[in-house]
Amino acid sequence: DTAVSQTPKYLVTQMGNDKSIKCEQNLGHDTMYWYKQDSKKFLKIMFSYNNKELIINETVPNRFSPKSPDKAHLNLHINSLELGDSAVYFCASSHRLFGETQYFGPGTRLLVL
């Protein structure tokens, strides 16, 4: 009965590769988010989708492309991975945009070598 799930949990890859992280929520929420956690534990929002529509797109390289096939899924595809992309990426969801508590997934730890 996991609320927000992400796969994979760990991702180790070489520079230049393309990879995807998947996120699914079974809470019936309309809004989903992708965050990047930096080394200082700050959570930086990358994208937010509401009902499959992109509503927040922070200053993120074009190599990052979110895709929301339906309300319950928000995937993150990263092209031409760079060393600086190494971080923990969190998916979250809420009923409406920043309207109330967001439920976070367990995170995907990405390491680019």
Added chain:
Amino acid sequence: EDKVVQSPLSLVVHEGDTVTLNCSYEVTNFRSLLWYKQEKKAPTFLFMLTSSGIEKKSGRLSSILDKKELFSILNITATQTGDSAVYLCAVETNFGNEKLTFGTGTRLTIIP
């Protein structure tokens, strides 16, 4: 399964009151406990706690961790309306089980 439980779920107080928010956890290979404040935007990092009994303080906010009893508290003194937010607690684990498990938050409302 790792678990983080926050209480109360919501709290309404008057400006000037002092509040205490609770976070208890059951995880394998505890590394640190983090507190975030979430308003109508991305969560803002407040504190990271790794050692028991050492209080972290930032203005009117303070937090302490008890690793024996597996909980942390976040205190806010002389509350202001700007303190109204959802406060999230999250626990980091390591040693092959690296992840951050979030609680569902405490919604704090400060009435002027």
